[in-house]
Amino acid sequence: MRKHIAATVDVARVAESVRSIPDVAFATDYRYMCSEGGQTLLRQAVKEHGLSRIVVCACSPRMHEATFRKAAKAAGLNPYLVEIANIREHCSWVHKDKEVGTAKAIALAKAAIAKVRLNTPLTAGESPVVKRALVIGGGIAGLQTALDIAEAGYKVDIIEKSPSIGGKMAQLDKTFPTLDCSACILTPKMVDAAAHENITIHTYSELEKVSGYVGQFEAVIRKKARSVAVDRCSGCGLCMEKCPSKKAASEFDEGLRTRSAIYIPFAQAIPNVPVIDREQCLKFQADKCGLCAKICPAGAIEYGQEDELITNKYGAIVLATGFTTIDPVRFGEFGYLHHKDVITSLEFERLTNAAGPTQGKLVKLSDGKKPKSIVFVSCVGSRDTTERGKSYCSKICCMYTAKHALLVKEKYPDIAVKVFYIDVRTPGKGFDEFQRRAVEEYGVEYIKGMVGKVTEEGGGLAVHASDVAAGTKIVAEADLVVLATAVTPSSDARKLASMLSASIDTDDFYTEAHPKLRPVESPTAGIFLSGVCQGPKDIPETVAQAGAAAVKAIGLLSKDKLLTNPCVAHVNETTCSGCLACEKVCPYGAITADYKQVNSKGLKERRLIAHVNEALCQGCGACSVACPSGAMDLRGFSNKQIMAEVDALC
Amino acid sequence: MQIREMEEAAEVLRISTVKAENCMQCGKCSAACPAGARMDILPHRFVWELMNGRVSLLAKSGTLWQCLSCFACSARCPRGVDPARLIEAVRLTVIRRQGANSINVDELPQVIDENMPQQAIVSALRKYNK
């Protein structure tokens, strides 16, 4: 349980028992050390007792190390002469018995005293900040972040893996709860981003490699060969019209219609320049055709184009890689694989979109006829702790399902609409009112109970479900079944996380530095999180988070220099044997090796010596553990200091 | 009486090895159950009653003798709850009692025809009798 330290630690006794330790000039206890009063106490004690080292027994150094270092500095001490003994998370929180807790707190205090004796003054270095940000992902999250950073006067590059910016929001019909047209509110943002003097957009591009560190990232971007010259193409569309290969499933329309091999994903695409899908193109597959090149009035077709690698430096990187939805084939009982009229919610969006494959006419995919009844199924793959699904709530499905149900009833009051659900979750401004409107004004039938199987009966579908409230099994007739499939992070999230050393959870969502207090920052300095890549959220939340990520990035870019952590590894060149065990364990690539002239036992010799790039070193200490000769040591956590701590404890 | 029933429920849960507390009463098991139409207590309700310790109610339930252990409920449950195992565990508490066999063996010849596989007879006796 998370309680006050004094609940399980007798803090007065801790102060009392360390007071008599040699070198301890002053020891006291205070209720709120991190408060202004506590810090004043600390400054006064330094002055009055002429202290040269400080040990603070309080909460985790992750919480307040910086606070106490600042206080020490104000009192004229080097900030690295402060040690924290964590008697909260490591002690009071895990003990129930006050005697045990107090004994452990005393032990921890003694260890910290032993260590602080050996602390040496350290000075943080400085590193410059490149005033340019990289945003990965060109959906609404990435666009909003980029626009906000650009407006603050910094350069931003957006990389988007598909041929156009816009992301998932471009595919949506209406947005809840106000029912504005998604494209109508997104398109201006896309245009603004494209026109902004500070924004450079790389579509059909992916991140190839990243090196460096906060303020000094170096990214290699792979701009995939578009096979069309962006500067010459006028976007007339003649090539797409004439292209004979028209069998590819349209990604934008969720496979509900086909597209040509040379294509622009949707009408408002930016850039409005096609790409050639080489897998589908006859020229690339069979060296035939070449029609597009022949008819292009601008001569913009370039079959010989190759992928281009662009290298750039960035001060900050924002991840805005968005989401996809779980494959409904994993849940075969819903019959998605075998019944055309079982569709996903995203397919339903395309099916009701005026710019979609049916011009917004709601029809059954099996026969093109208008459905008489529609069943919506919630939680397909969400709140599912088995290996088939995702344990989390996808958060947006209840609302978009209510939106779909309401819109159907508004346009076609004669269609019977049922929603099967486990719980209806509608926290959000105007959300519950919206869902209730679907029920109360539009007559959507909400039934608490899940669906166990969808079968074909007669001409239509039969939805075998439970009515949990009534305690019965029911079979609902349906011409169309819509599955609210779980939100999952984009498939390349894991790859990017390892490229950037950004942490990721077991579901592949990026993890925040702190779930409450630093929700838009990755634990890796200089990496920020925007949108659904961090966790399921709707559009307003995504936009809010995108802005927050931008502010954090701007805060970084606005600095000319960053202080670097002086607690980094260094090599004792005379004892380093050049085995490079350190290099193998370094997760940051901070260790290299050079041949150097060294004095070894009076002899001068030239041999291989490890070298630490202090700018890259994060001070994790893996190298100092791996080093067999003890040549590798960590400043602020030297081998001697650690051993002194251990000795004090044992 | 109530205390004893709670103990019985705990024993049922123990031999079933099912984590019934994972159930969120979504009803998917009942929706999937091919025999549900003839059950007086549907699988999701069965889990609920057991969680509330009502073993004596469940012991009288016709559900015990309709469940086919086809595992549709278990396979489709989004929470890894295994209602089939719970039903089996309650069934065992009934048939393990002296004289509580559900099938009268003397009447068996009347329902067995010459093509009926041994598998049917052995299964039924295993499920209904001890």
Add this chain to the structure above:
Amino acid sequence: MVYNYYPGCTLSTKAKKLDIYARAAAKALGFELAELKEWQCCGAVYPLAQDAIGERLAAARSLAAAEDGKLVTLCSACHHVLKRVNADMAANGEICAKVNAYLGEEETYHGQTEVWHYLEILKREIGFDEIARRVKNPLTGRKIGAYYGCLLLRPAGVMQFDDAENPGILEDFIAALGATPIIYDYRNECCGGYLTLTDKQATGEMVGRVIASARQKGVAELITACPLCSYNLEVNALGTEMPVHYFTELLAEALGLKEEETACR
């Protein structure tokens, strides 16, 4: 290749066809089914309770008798029971210890045997492509529905047989024989199993739905690996009929063994 083989009770009597054609086809395809010297009835249903130790003994004995290696089964129920008891022996320490105490063998058995269904041998060891090449009488034009039932597929984590909701192994098998596999919704729904003894009406309704679902998609005949499924489909279906065969019978027919074998008998 010689495989340990567990036929089970029903295959020695009421479901002889399932067994005979499997052995004949095996011979033609270059492998042999060597019946375990000593085996007992598997118990027909998997004992679900953690404390049902006695009910696991027969299966455990047969599994241990197969020594290290593969044990091949045919009947869905036997396969289900053996595979699941084997999983218990491998992963459930309490059950493993108690069963071994009863087995009283010198060496403990802890699930070393691999339980394979005959279909898995066909798919993974012989290959459906190879079977297609060996087909002498392709079953061209026949519209066949695979009836999986429950026991081969569920629970998927233990059975590891196929996707429990979208299986494909029997359809691939049907296609290899030259026939047209037809997918229908109820292929993995229960046949009513042992309710045939206590509630024939219920079984009848269940197989009735299976057959109706198959017929709706144009299925003209069904195949199964389970004697009880086969019985229920043939005997209990209410107001409807559909020819039902064991999958091995179809295999023998396509390989040109059926007439031969019948003549021998």
